[in-house]
Each structure stands twice: as C-alpha cells, then as structure tokens.
Amino acid sequence: MSGIKLMGTGSALPAQEVTNFDLEKKVDTSDEWIVTRTGISSRHYCTGEENHLGLCTAAARRALESAGIGPEQIGVCLVATLTQDTMTPSTACVLQKELGMPEDTVCFDLNAACAGFVYGLHTAECLLAASVRKYALVIGCEVLSRITDFTDRSTCVLFGDGAGAAVVEWREDYPSLCAVMGSRGNREVLMIPGVNTGAASYIHMDGKEVFRFAVEVLPRCAKEVAAKAGIGLDQVDHFVFHQANQRILDFAIKKLRLDPEKCAGNIAHTGNTSAASVPILLDELVRSGQLHSGQKVLCAGFGGGLTWAGALLQLA
Numbered sequence: 001m002s003g004i005k006l007m008g009t010g011s012a013l014p015a016q017e018v019t020n021f022d023l024e025k026k027v028d029t030s031d032e033w034i035v036t037r038t039g040i041s042s043r044h045y046c047t048g049e050e051n052h053l054g055l056c057t058a059a060a061r062r063a064l065e066s067a068g069i070g071p072e073q074i075g076v077c078l079v080a081t082l083t084q085d086t087m088t089p090s091t092a093c094v095l096q097k098e099l100g101m102p103e104d105t106v107c108f109d110l111n112a113a114c115a116g117f118v119y120g121l122h123t124a125e126c127l128l129a130a131s132v133r134k135y136a137l138v139i140g141c142e143v144l145s146r147i148t149d150f151t152d153r154s155t156c157v158l159f160g161d162g163a164g165a166a167v168v169e170w171r172e173d174y175p176s177l178c179a180v181m182g183s184r185g186n187r188e189v190l191m192i193p194g195v196n197t198g199a200a201s202y203i204h205m206d207g208k209e210v211f212r213f214a215v216e217v218l219p220r221c222a223k224e225v226a227a228k229a230g231i232g233l234d235q236v237d238h239f240v241f242h243q244a245n246q247r248i249l250d251f252a253i254k255k256l257r258l259d260p261e262k263c264a265g266n267i268a269h270t271g272n273t274s275a276a277s278v279p280i281l282l283d284e285l286v287r288s289g290q291l292h293s294g295q296k297v298l299c300a301g302f303g304g305g306l307t308w309a310g311a312l313l314q315l316a
C-alpha cells in the first residue's frame, strides 16, 4: 500500500461579492430564476489589484500554514486552472519563486477544467512516489469572471472566482487515492477559444448537454472510486463534489442514496469556480471543524474536455 493523505488546506475568495440582485442590474435575469435553476445566490469576482496569482498565493500560504509545512519541504507543486494570468510562465512556476520552493520542485499547471483539482491530486500521488521530498502543494484556482460573456445570460450567472489549496503527504503506509479519471473529447458542449483562434476567450456552453453529461458521470464516478477502494458509499464520511449546479448535486445525492448531511455544499455563496470548487469546499469543511482526522472524503469533479475524476482522500 502507498498513497497520500491530506495534511492541510487553504482557500481565498476575492473581496467583492456579487449577488444575483447585483447581476439583475446588468443582465436580463432574476434572483428567483438563478436560485431555482442553480442554487446560486452570490459569487465573488476579482477587482482592481486582485488576480489569479494573488488568489493562488493566499490559498497556498494558508494550506502550508495549516499543514505546518514549509515551502522548502514541497517536492511537487501543481496548479489546476484554465484562467492563469500568463500562459507561460505557469502559475506553478511563479508560485515556486513567490513562496521560495526549491528549484528541483516539479512545477506545472494542468488543465482538466472542473475535474482539474482531482486530476492534480492523482498526478501528485504518482509524482511524489518518485520525489525526494514527499509533500505536494495542489491548488485549484480560477478567475472565470474574466472569461464570462455578460451578454449570455444562461452562462454568466453561473461562474465565480476563487482558489483552494491542499498540502498532501505521500507515504508507503498511506492509502491510495483509488482515483478514477476519464475524458470524452468534445468541442461542442463546453468550449473556451484559445489564443490562436482570433475569437474572444469566453465560455461557450450548451447547458442542457452539460447537465446530461454531469448526471451521467458524477454518480458513476463516485461508485467506481468506492468500489476501487473496496468500501461501500455508506463508509464514506464526506462527499465533496464539484459545485456546478445544486440540481446536479441533488440528482447525484438521490441516485446514490447518500445522506445529505454528508454532502456539504457552498455553491450558494461561491457559484461555480471550476477547478477551485473542490478544494475551496474541502477547506471550508476543515476550518469549520466538520472534517476530522482519519475521516474519508470522496472528492469528484466533472467539466470541460469533457473530463471527470474522483478520489478517496483521507485527512491525516
């Protein structure tokens, strides 16, 4: 047996909270429509001096502090994102300098959209096995407000900005994440044009198709992780699912017959923060004292690519 455990978490949200009522002033929408269809009441947007790197750095510092780990102990630094400030250098490399991680730290950004953080956990688990230093910093960070088309009312109400970070430790006697990951290449359902296309980098989404995809893969992914770990879903202490839409979450909870008490959510005040949503929620559970040492958390994400990923994470 070998694997990783969660040693500490951190998160950061921009100061500005944008409520549905604020959006009503510039978009043809209503608080009632957004809450009923998505469960979202408000989200946070970066303003002024705030940026992607600032959110990442704040979340990372908090995670290191809560783990009691110094930057010099980190062997792997991964940032899951699709909204980094610069395509190169990667955010992970800039963060390496910012925090003072050693030069032989493996640093890169990864794009698996909203499944990115869980992809990152599994990648860290694999890389740490071969690393001299056995701690990794895995971050999910997005500034989606910068790629939101405010003339498209069916997408612009969903997304928010934020960052979440986790410090994990690899040991031979720690349990494997039993990660399950997948992808189904598709450009039509969820797409953001890149720098070479000449098109504005805005989120394009077929909401109904994304919904269908999500309710197909999320319950399946959760079941496959539990089966791989050789446990029943009733033995999981917490489910931390990507916060995309409360109706998707309710569907999965019902289909898997989960105890809603074990399925905390924060979409009401964060909106969908893509790769950041799972680690922000993890941090909220840790800081509110709901997640205890030794408990098992089944994390799962799904999104553009199309991608999905699930893993069973234990708090040290």
Ligand code: COA
Pocket: 028, 029, 030, 033, 034, 037, 038, 114, 153, 154, 155, 157, 205, 206, 207, 208, 210, 211, 244, 245, 272, 302, 303, 304
């Ligand atoms: N405010 C008010 N009305 C809106 C609106 C808004 N923000 N957005 C769309 N509408 C309207 C539509 O114009 C349509 O009106 P019509 O019937 O007069 O044509 C009506 O509401 C229904 O639109 P529809 O697109 O069918 O809504 P929906 O029930 O599919 O809900 C989503 C839209 C986006 C909330 C839903 O499809 C969804 O959540 N999909 C998943 C998205 C997601 O999670 N993406 C990220 C994955 S990582």
